[in-house]
Amino acid sequence: MSLRILIVEDDREIRSLLQSSLALEGFEVQTAVSVSEARALLDHAAPDALLLDLGLPDGDGMDLVREIRTRKAMPILVVSARHQEKEKVRLLDSGADDYLTKPFGVPELLARLRVAMRHRGTALASARLVHDREDLHVDLEARQVTVDSRPVHLTPTEFKLLARLVRSAGKVVTHRQLLAEVWGPEYTDHTHYLRLYMAQLRAKIERDPAEPRHLLTETGVGYRLAAD
Amino acid sequence: MRDAWVVVALLAAATAAGLLLDRYASLTSVAMLYVLAVAIASYAVRLPASIACALGAVALLNFFFIPPHFTFRVDAQENVVTLVALLCVAVVISQLGTAMRRQAEAARLNELRALQLEQLATELASATFPAEILLLCQRFLSRAFAGPCLAGLLRVDGRLELPADTPPAIREGLQAAVDDGRALGAGTERWPDLDTWFLPLASEGHIGGGACVRNPPADDGSRQHAQAICALAGQALWRVKLRGSIQAAEKESQWHQAQNTFLAAISHDFRTPLAAIVAAASSLQTQGDRLAEPERQRLLAMVVDEVGYLSTLTENTLQLARLENAGEVQLDWQSIEEIVGSVLSRVRQRDPRRRIQSRVPSGLPLIKADPVLLAQLLENLLDNALKYSEDAIELVVGAQGGTLQLEVRDRGEGIAPGDEQAIFRPYRRSDHAGRRGAGLGLAVCRAISNAHGGELLVRPRADGGSSFVLRLPVEAVQPAGEPA
Numbered sequence: 001m002s003l004r005i006l007i008v009e010d011d012r013e014i015r016s017l018l019q020s021s022l023a024l025e026g027f028e029v030q031t032a033v034s035v036s037e038a039r040a041l042l043d044h045a046a047p048d049a050l051l052l053d054l055g056l057p058d059g060d061g062m063d064l065v066r067e068i069r070t071r072k073a074m075p076i077l078v079v080s081a082r083h084q085e086k087e088k089v090r091l092l093d094s095g096a097d098d099y100l101t102k103p104f105g106v107p108e109l110l111a112r113l114r115v116a117m118r119h120r121g122t123a124l125a126s127a128r129l130v131h132d133r134e135d136l137h138v139d140l141e142a143r144q145v146t147v148d149s150r151p152v153h154l155t156p157t158e159f160k161l162l163a164r165l166v167r168s169a170g171k172v173v174t175h176r177q178l179l180a181e182v183w184g185p186e187y188t189d190h191t192h193y194l195r196l197y198m199a200q201l202r203a204k205i206e207r208d209p210a211e212p213r214h215l216l217t218e219t220g221v222g223y224r225l226a227a228d
Numbered sequence: 229m230r231d232a233w234v235v236v237a238l239l240a241a242a243t244a245a246g247l248l249l250d251r252y253a254s255l256t257s258v259a260m261l262y263v264l265a266v267a268i269a270s271y272a273v274r275l276p277a278s279i280a281c282a283l284g285a286v287a288l289l290n291f292f293f294i295p296p297h298f299t300f301r302v303d304a305q306e307n308v309v310t311l312v313a314l315l316c317v318a319v320v321i322s323q324l325g326t327a328m329r330r331q332a333e334a335a336r337l338n339e340l341r342a343l344q345l346e347q348l349a350t351e352l353a354s355a356t357f358p359a360e361i362l363l364l365c366q367r368f369l370s371r372a373f374a375g376p377c378l379a380g381l382l383r384v385d386g387r388l389e390l391p392a393d394t395p396p397a398i399r400e401g402l403q404a405a406v407d408d409g410r411a412l413g414a415g416t417e418r419w420p421d422l423d424t425w426f427l428p429l430a431s432e433g434h435i436g437g438g439a440c441v442r443n444p445p446a447d448d449g450s451r452q453h454a455q456a457i458c459a460l461a462g463q464a465l466w467r468v469k470l471r472g473s474i475q476a477a478e479k480e481s482q483w484h485q486a487q488n489t490f491l492a493a494i495s496h497d498f499r500t501p502l503a504a505i506v507a508a509a510s511s512l513q514t515q516g517d518r519l520a521e522p523e524r525q526r527l528l529a530m531v532v533d534e535v536g537y538l539s540t541l542t543e544n545t546l547q548l549a550r551l552e553n554a555g556e557v558q559l560d561w562q563s564i565e566e567i568v569g570s571v572l573s574r575v576r577q578r579d580p581r582r583r584i585q586s587r588v589p590s591g592l593p594l595i596k597a598d599p600v601l602l603a604q605l606l607e608n609l610l611d612n613a614l615k616y617s618e619d620a621i622e623l624v625v626g627a628q629g630g631t632l633q634l635e636v637r638d639r640g641e642g643i644a645p646g647d648e649q650a651i652f653r654p655y656r657r658s659d660h661a662g663r664r665g666a667g668l669g670l671a672v673c674r675a676i677s678n679a680h681g682g683e684l685l686v687r688p689r690a691d692g693g694s695s696f697v698l699r700l701p702v703e704a705v706q707p708a709g710e711p712a
Contacts, residue, residue: 083550191561198566199563199566199590202565202569203590209565209569209588210568210569210572210586211568212569217566217567219566219567219600220600
């Protein structure tokens with residue numbers, strides 16, 4: 001059975017382009033032009049993933065994301081322009097899975113969608129406990145981290161930070177989410193903690209910390225642990 | 229009361245002197261002493277006291293010096309004449325003296341008022357805000373009159389801006405004076421019975437506000453003085469208003485000029501890639517079947533490239549407009565290592581030969597920055613270097629003293645001498661042999677650098693090529709790590 005994707009986008013050209021590109025890749029595509037239409041389709045058509053454009057004519061995508069998150073674990077990808085940076089981060093904080101910045105190419109969209117769909121099955125099941133990619137191996141249960149098979153010693157905070165990224169490997173985790181979950185909800189403004197600890201993590205894990213291959217920075221948004 | 233004491237003292241002195249001289253001087257001389265006392269009194273005290281002094285002088289002369297002494301009887305006819313003459317002289321002198329005194333007082337008051345107006349004019353000349361002018365007007369009115377005095381500005385809607393606790397009667401009076409454009413209240417043609425002056429702050433029919441003086445003096449001169457103060461304030465208000473409209477007009481004209489330059493540059497920069505896209509796409513549309521596959525791919529690649537260029541140009545244009553309008557950017561602690569890392573991961577897609585070599589030392593201080601803007605700056609610099617040079621490009625980061633320095637070095641043709649500043653100006657392109665200019669890229673870079681209190685400049689390199697240097701300030705106090 002093919003996967004069903006709901007595209008919420010008010011621009012006709014982009015909507016039809018996305019529709020045909022995704023249909024070509026074997027997705028079953030539904031489209032909505034507004035938040036209210038998206039709501040109706042979500043109830044009746046039960047899509048497997050949602051592609052949500054910011055700046056819809058009839059209201060805030062944020063409410064939609066919150067509504068969906070109370071009921072469903074489906075992946076939500078936010079599509080934004082550069083000047084919608086803040087709104088995008090707000091949506092990610094309230095439960096969207098990933099984002100794409102306009103203009104984007106179809107290959108990038110498909111790649112993001114693949115990552116998001118891969119998480120679909122695991123989001124509700126037990127969390128990811130092992131991360132393996134290139135020279136980096138992380139085993140959360142055994143609390144072991146190796147680079148090129150050499151064990152790496154992490155402080156408890158560094159480990160907590162890495163573990164949080166491993167659980168969402170491939171997906172962006174916002175600054176706010178990381179600060180709240182690693183340090184506590186009262187530390188969501190202490191972004192400098194993240195800067196300092198991520199620098200330490202990069203120094204221990206990356207071959208060239210200035211050009212990381214695992215711990216990727218999503219400028220102004222958060223971090224992403226690269227996944228295959 | 230004071231007048232009475234002065235009169236008593238003067239008469240006592242004249243009498244005492246008369247008694248002392250009585251034996252040696254004639255009655256006429258003693259009478260002169262009293263005339264002197266009356267003359268002094270006429271200048272020193274008000275008219276009624278002065279007249280009383282004249283009568284007293286006559287009575288005392290009669291009592292002490294005209295025989296029979298120590299009675300009010302007058303025996304000799306000659307002495308009656310002396311007494312009557314003294315009375316007449318004394319009354320005339322009192323009146324003349326009082327009139328002189330009044331004139332002198334009026335002259336002093338006028339001088340004081342002229343001085344006040346001069347001071348007010350001087351202070352108003354340096355006032356730049358309506359509120360300042362209003363305050364000066366109120367202060368000078370309060371200095372000249374017992375008051376209380378109050379002044380208010382006229383709002384755009386024609387109502388006066390007054391303190392909330394202003395009594396309704398005052399509010400109405402002021403509004404009426406402003407609406408009428410002339411003085412109302414005590415001593416004027418309208419509402420002369422009120423105990424307040426309501427005066428417009430007006431200059432040649434332009435009314436900027438209104439002022440009132442409660443419990444004013446009754447004379448016209450005082451009201452004219454108050455009106456003069458208000459007229460000066462009105463003039464100053466009008467001047468400030470005119471200056472504001474001139475500045476607004478200048479600003480608007482500059483804006484239009486900038487807008488025109490902007491539109492001209494935009495239409496030029498946008499048309500070229502659009503023309504290429506239309507040409508390639510229409511060729512694919514109409515001749516697609518007859519074109520060989522490599523040619524089709526080449527045209528498609530052209531469309532994608534040109535669209536990429538258009539998208540960068542659009543982003544830069546918008547960013548520049550935002551930076552120019554937004555003023556301050558939001559700064560937070562950022563790691564330059566991270567920003568470099570994220571930019572490199574994006575730029576590498578356009579750098580398949582890995583020409584960019586980065587040198588970023590560990591342990592760099594954190595800086596206060598907007599990461600998205602800094603990333604855009606760095607990406608623009610690296611993209612330019614990729615576009616304008618064929619050899620290796622170095623990205624070198626270092627910290628020294630209170631400064632963080634990022635340097636992008638290329639081996640391109642370099643910047644023509646004298647162009648080092650011009651390349652950072654918006655809407656100006658340095659045309660490099662057929663290649664498209666960076667458009668707004670460097671102008672955006674400079675705007676971002678400025679927004680961070682930094683410095684962006686270009687230097688020629690010893691063996692050819694350019695080096696773009698960005699210096700950013702580092703906060704002396706770095707944020708503390710996690711509490712232990």
